[in-house]
Amino acid sequence: MAAVEGDQVTAAVATLVIGVVLGYLGQRSRMCFIGGIRDFILVRDTYLLKGLIAFGLAAWLAFPVIGFVAGGRPGAVGASDALTVALTVAGGLGVGFFSTLANGCPFRQHVLAAQGVRSSMAYVAGFLAGAAIFHAWTAPLLARMLP
Amino acid sequence: MIARAVRISAIQMGFVAGLLAVVAGALFEVRPPDAYGLCMACHGRDLVNWTLNHLAGTHLTVAPASLVFPVLTTIGVSFGALLGASSSGEFHWSTPESSWRTFAYGALVMNFALLAGGCAIRLLLRTSAGERLGMFGFAGLVAGVTAGTLWLRWRATR
Numbered sequence: 001m002a003a004v005e006g007d008q009v010t011a012a013v014a015t016l017v018i019g020v021v022l023g024y025l026g027q028r029s030r031m032c033f034i035g036g037i038r039d040f041i042l043v044r045d046t047y048l049l050k051g052l053i054a055f056g057l058a059a060w061l062a063f064p065v066i067g068f069v070a071g072g073r074p075g076a077v078g079a080s081d082a083l084t085v086a087l088t089v090a091g092g093l094g095v096g097f098f099s100t101l102a103n104g105c106p107f108r109q110h111v112l113a114a115q116g117v118r119s120s121m122a123y124v125a126g127f128l129a130g131a132a133i134f135h136a137w138t139a140p141l142l143a144r145m146l147p
Numbered sequence: 148m149i150a151r152a153v154r155i156s157a158i159q160m161g162f163v164a165g166l167l168a169v170v171a172g173a174l175f176e177v178r179p180p181d182a183y184g185l186c187m188a189c190h191g192r193d194l195v196n197w198t199l200n201h202l203a204g205t206h207l208t209v210a211p212a213s214l215v216f217p218v219l220t221t222i223g224v225s226f227g228a229l230l231g232a233s234s235s236g237e238f239h240w241s242t243p244e245s246s247w248r249t250f251a252y253g254a255l256v257m258n259f260a261l262l263a264g265g266c267a268i269r270l271l272l273r274t275s276a277g278e279r280l281g282m283f284g285f286a287g288l289v290a291g292v293t294a295g296t297l298w299l300r301w302r303a304t305r
Contacts, residue, residue, distance in 0.1 A: 007176040008215040014175030015190065018167045019223015022160075022185070026224065027231030028153055029160035033267035036157075037292040042300065051157025052271070058165030059275035063182075066173040080280050088280050089287035091263025092270060095256055096291020100299065102252035103244070105267040106187035106260070109253070110221060114228035116238050122246035126253025131192035132199060133254060134261045135207040142262075 023111060032108035034099040083146065152235035168272050177218060179211045182276040186269035188260035190220040263287065 025031070029051065036048035080088075099105050102123060104112065109127070112120035164185065171177040171184030183189065193213035199205050212218060232238040260266045263284040265273060270288050273281020 008212070011171075011176045011212055012216045012219050014171055015177060016219040016223040018171055018185070019220040019225075020227035020230070021223075022164050022167065023224035023227020023229075024231040025155050025160040025163060025227075027228040027237070028155040028235070029157045031157050031160040031164075033271065034292055037289060038296045041293060041296045048157050051161035054158045054161030055165040055168075055268070056271050056275050058162045059169050059272055060165075062166050062169035063173075063276050066169055070173045085280065085283050088263050088284040091259045091261075092284040092287025092289075093291040093294070094259025095263060095267060095270070096288040096293075097295040097298075098252050098255045098259065098291075099267065100292050100295025102249060102256065106191075106253075106256060107224065107266070107268060109249075110187060110224045111228040111231075114225045115232040116240040118240065118242040119244040119246045119249040123249040123253035126250035126255075127188075127257045128191055128195045128253075129250075130254035130257025131188075131195040131261065132207060134192070134258045135196060136205075138258050138262075139208075 022107075023114065026107060026111045027115065030108075032104050034096065034105040035108065037096075038100055087142075152237075153231075164268075165272075165275070168268070177212050182269065182273045182278060182281065183210065183212055185220065185272060186265050187221060187224070188257055188266035189264075189269060190218045191257070192261060193217045194219065194221060 030048075031051050032048055033052055033055070036046075036050070036052040039045040039047070040049045102109065104120075106127060109120045109123045113124045168182075168185035172182060173184075175184075177184045189210060190213075193209050194217045196205075196207035196209050197213055197217040199207055200209065209217070229238070256266075263270060265281070265284065267288055270281055270285040274285045
């Protein structure tokens, strides 16, 4: 138990530090993980899209390298049933559609909120309230409705 | 007098973020689940639900990585962005949109993200990790952004 607690304090501190670094970089670069696709479709602008691709490439390269260094621990690649796939796709669709209407991904909204944009602060408040709403109502409702 | 603002490109930011997301999961115990190093939705959920569970005695879901102590990505990002905005003179109070509407968007995006198992960032991270379900989610995300963009354009030109 003590080891688990130590690990979790490590995780908390690490995410706080990494969060500060990425929040700073995100503010300076206006990075948005939704805006890249939107800008490309609308005006063929690739500034943000390149950031999205850079993220994907960096992670894709880093996973095997760090897995090798830290003693590889391959993730579970189990088969998923059709319902899980359908729900995941539906979730992705919803995230993409409403993030586009909201004018930015959750990361960008956090950055804008910290820049003094009141409507993004309201977004973040709704975002956090949404977490409790999901586990208190949405998930039980889905569990009752779906087979 | 504000010092000359630091300029960072989206590519630089994306590269560092992708790297740190993997490092957080592999070296700093931000797991399980896999590919959990960076996510605005799941990490925000962990923070909210962990706090509610401890204050109000509820039993809302928290990822195993946040059982004893929650991950603090969302707080870090907010602080970092505040630092970036104030150091470059880009902090301005403004209300460009209806706050009620953006509140609803926030709640909707969080609900769909938890259904998919990640926000835009984590869906891409799972895709990079080679997780097939994450790829399905990311494909859905791209389709959703495309639909949203076309909808906005259609509404603007109507």
